[in-house]
Amino acid sequence: MKITRIFAHRVELPLFEGTYKWSGGKSVTVFDSTIVGVETDTGLVGYGEVCPLGPFYLPAYAEGVRAGLRELGPHLIGMDPRELAKLNHRMDAALKGHPYVKSGIDIACWDLLGKATGLPVCVLMGGRFGESVRLYRAISQESPDAMAAKVTGYRAEGYTRFQLKVGGDPDTDIERIRAVRGMLLPTDRLVADANTGWTQHEAMRVVRAVRDIDVYIEQPCLSYEECRSVRAHTDHPFVLDENIDSLDMLLRAKADLAMDVVNLKISKLGGLSKIKQVRDLCVSMGIAMTLEDSWGGDITTAAIAHLAHSTPEEFRFTSTDFNSYVTVSTAANAPKRINGFMAASQAPGLGIEPNWNVLGPRVVNVT
Numbered sequence: 309m310k311i312t313r314i315f316a317h318r319v320e321l322p323l324f325e326g327t328y329k330w331s332g333g334k335s336v337t338v339f340d341s342t343i344v345g346v347e348t349d350t351g352l353v354g355y356g357e358v359c360p361l362g363p364f365y366l367p368a369y370a371e372g373v374r375a376g377l378r379e380l381g382p383h384l385i386g387m388d389p390r391e392l393a394k395l396n397h398r399m400d401a402a403l404k405g406h407p408y409v410k411s412g413i414d415i416a417c418w419d420l421l422g423k424a425t426g427l428p429v430c431v432l433m434g435g436r437f438g439e440s441v442r443l444y445r446a447i448s449q450e451s452p453d454a455m456a457a458k459v460t461g462y463r464a465e466g467y468t469r470f471q472l473k474v475g476g477d478p479d480t481d482i483e484r485i486r487a488v489r490g491m492l493l494p495t496d497r498l499v500a501d502a503n504t505g506w507t508q509h510e511a512m513r514v515v516r517a518v519r520d521i522d523v524y525i526e527q528p529c530l531s532y533e534e535c536r537s538v539r540a541h542t543d544h545p546f547v548l549d550e551n552i553d554s555l556d557m558l559l560r561a562k563a564d565l566a567m568d569v570v571n572l573k574i575s576k577l578g579g580l581s582k583i584k585q586v587r588d589l590c591v592s593m594g595i596a597m598t599l600e601d602s603w604g605g606d607i608t609t610a611a612i613a614h615l616a617h618s619t620p621e622e623f624r625f626t627s628t629d630f631n632s633y634v635t636v637s638t639a640a641n642a643p644k645r646i647n648g649f650m651a652a653s654q655a656p657g658l659g660i661e662p663n664w665n666v667l668g669p670r671v672v673n674v675t
């Protein structure tokens with residue numbers, strides 16, 4: 309099997325809630341997503357998706373995905389997409405860094421490997437653990453009362469895990485955490501995710517002020533060293549996300565006991581092959597994970613479902629059904645949230661088929 313064409317379509321994904329806001333006044337109203345296709349000489353086509361959370365979250369941006377595909381694509385024509393280690397080796401040799409560009413191609417090649425072998429991606433990634441994958445709901449940054457008011461609706465949808473977008477004014481954030489925790493059952497889990505938004509002294513004030521509350525603290529500050537210092541001064545369960553962007557950083561944070569849970573995003577690490585390596589190491593080292601991506605629609609959600617479903621349940625902290633946040637469905641047969649859970653498809657590959665009628669014109673075409 310040989311790769312004969314790499315192409316991409318740009319699609320806009322508006323949000324049901326109109327806007328999604330997080331630390332530092334950052335927000336997105338319409339996501340700019342790239343659907344990647346890898347065509348082969350057998351007629352089989354694999355699909356992937358890359359959707360940065362705007363250009364100001366991770367070092368990634370939507371037009372960069374397309375530019376990167378044009379740069380990388382010619383190096384991959386003629387390769388066997390089933391040979392995923394060789395494919396990633398070639399990608400890393402041809403383009404230094406830019407893991408998010410490589411992610412869409414790698415996901416599409418896992419889809420092809422599944423289609424070629426007749427197996428779902430989750431089986432190829434280690435096997436299906438349990439019946440379904442538990443999901444969390446992100447609560448966009450609003451006033452404390454507005455955020456608390458949203459919890460009832462999300463709980464009615466079956467969610468029992470919540471990620472509160474904080475990282476703003478620390479006094480308001482303390483109120484946000486108290487107001488939302490007050491709406492939850494003791495068995496619900498609440499994460500206060502500051503997305504690097506607090507300076508160290510602000511983070512210290514917040515964790516001290518909510519000391520009596522059952523809440524996880526996620527990525528309070530920008531640098532790893534600041535986060536470590538906050539971690540050393542709090543007994544809240546601690547999650548690292550933005551700083552853990554490589555295997556090296558994971559190993560460093562593990563050695564430093566710098567986190568209890570790690571948030572792994574497919575495109576942050578460079579695709580399913582790279583995240584599988586980190587995921588498997590986390591399982592071996594006993595670190596629970598939030599398994600997700602930066603954002604996306606149906607194809608990203610399918611990739612998350614296969615990644616999470618092939619992870620032992622005790623190490624799955626949460627995952628995300630991004631396709632339930634956006635108004636456009638980019639693929640048929642994608643996982644759908646049922647009572648706060650989703651499941652990976654039983655069909656070969658990712659188990660999805662793009663909805664061509666909603667995808668825009670082809671914007672990348674490498675042959």
Ligand SMILES: [Mg+2]
Binds near residue numbers: 526527571
């Ligand atoms: Mg996070």
